[in-house]
Amino acid sequence: MAMKRIFSRAALAGLAVAGLAAVGAVSFLASAPAAGPAFGLAEDVTYAGALWRAMEAARLVGRHEKKLEPFFGGARPHGEFLEIGYQNLEVNGHSGFIVVKKNYSGAGVSEQAVALDRGKYLTDITVMFEREAGYDPDNQNWFWVKYKPGGSLYARDVGGAPVALAGRIAKGGPGEENRGCIYCHASAGGRDYIFYPRVKRP
16 A cells, blocks of 8 residues: 655644644645655644754753854755754653754855854754654664754655655655765764764764
8 A cells, every 4th residue: 555645734834843833734745656655644744843942942952052163064955154063962752962053055155154154154053863763673773854044844856746855855765866865974983874073972
């Protein structure tokens, strides 16, 4: 039986910022093969919302976020300049390691420009969170998300319908479709899917 992907316009326009509440949301339903990419499902969108709220509480994102030191060295699809935060974080009763990458790009971007006006250059926030054992043992149980600056989710067109960039991105897809977070980070040394040596587990 085909697996149904459930993705709401609310998830695209305002996920997580107001407790996932959006009035008049319109749902999109798209069928996808069971062997298709294992991301963007309803449970992935819900978990991404819980993860965002936990990050806000830990001041990793949001209006009261801790300011980090921007640095040059981003590679596509990430920003030209980055800030990276990392720590253990509890989500839905599970404590796991999280890496939060804030991506900055745009005309005139520099370390100094970002430090003066982060909002002007912040394009997206990409997150990898270590979920419970058994979530995705093939890929160190990482949960991947690409957020817009306010906490809503980016999406990818799959079969003519938007699919949230949250979950096992992009495990299980054929050919070019599998080129996502997992595909890229699997090439990082140390078998932990983390590229930057500065990122250390507590």
